[in-house]
Amino acid sequence: MESKPLLKTETSIKTGYPSQEVGTFLPFEIPQGAFICMIGPNGAGKSTLLRSITGVQPLLEGKILLNQAPLHTYTPKKLAQSISMVLTDAVAVGNMKALEVLAMGRYPYTSWWGTLKEKDHQVIDKVVEQLHLSDLIHKPFYALSDGQRQKVMLGRALVQDTPLIILDEPTAHLDMLNRIELVRLLRKVVKEYNKTVLLTTHELELALQSADYLWLVAGGEQNHFGQVEELVGSGLLERYFTSEGVCFDRLNGTFHFVSGAERRKLFFALTEKECTPAVKLKYTWIGRMLSREGFQLVNSAEKAEVQILFNIFGEMEVSTTLLSEGSKRVSSSGELLQLLSTIDKMS
Secondary structure, three states: OOOOOOOOOOOOOEEOOOEEEEEEEOOOOOOOOEEEEEEEEOOOOOOHHHHHOOOOOOEEEEOOOHHHHHHEHHOOOHHHHOOOEEOOOOOOOOOEEEHHHHHHHHHHHHHHOOOOOOOHHHHHHHHHHHHOOOOOOOEEHHHOOHHHHHHHHHHHHHHHHHOEEEEEEEOOOOHHHHHHHHHHHHHHHHHHHOOOOEOOOOOOHOOOOOHOOEEEOOEEEOEEEEEHHHHHHHHHHHHHOOOOOOEEEOOOOEEEEEOOOOOOEEEEEOOOOOOOOOHHHHHHHHHHHHHOOOOOOOOOHOOEEEEEEOOOOOEEEEEOOOOOOEEEEEOOOOHHHHHHHHHHHHH
């Protein structure tokens, strides 16, 4: 039996302020147990949409259903038991220890005095164990690194025990290793806790590697929600994330620089499926080098001006009608670039 969506709209919705409409969104359905990355340029309305989803900012038009019930019918306590949010902004917690910050996630379940019961302690202990926070919980929250703070704040969201966790730019101030670690933890949360995680990010390549769904918010009525493979295949990412000097490569899911006008179209292929990891590594990085140098890699030899076949020995057979001999073999990236430069001058 197909599960009901966690969050949905039955009609289009409009977000914004009484004096200014920010965005119009077609009907959407967000499933339970999914990792969703919301992407798009600055000023497109991502944060405004998140505020509407969390009930902080009323919609201008339409309604959002959470577990089949209109969002505006939820009491503050019931809403806090359904949606938790992790912001990038600094949290004013004074001299509180990390454990005290973590325990704040239980406030929707405690009495007016905020007294923790045995069940609350059990939930906190479980999150501390599963996120490996035991070395952090007795330290002052202000003394933690940015990555450690984000980890504690994610733990607080898990302690809050909501089916939907929303994060606004959670990797904004983290280095690469901490970004990857945080995304790994979020994937773990989705799979092991059956939570739905919705986050905004400008880390498009990281989103492509980790998300189940992408939510492209490009401003106005330009909004698209779907599985990663669908949005990449549709060409929407090239449309919204390509500018002068930078192109999105849908084959590899990466960006590459373009020096001036786009250079030749190349068919670059590995001829042998069975080859050593070292050869595959060399093939991958030479492909990235070609993209960086402004060549357009295509998946069809018929569409290419130059064909480069990479063999099991790490050698490259370069073929084009511009070469008098028809083809030439090279073995290094330097030789390849020199040959391609020569071919450029022949045309």
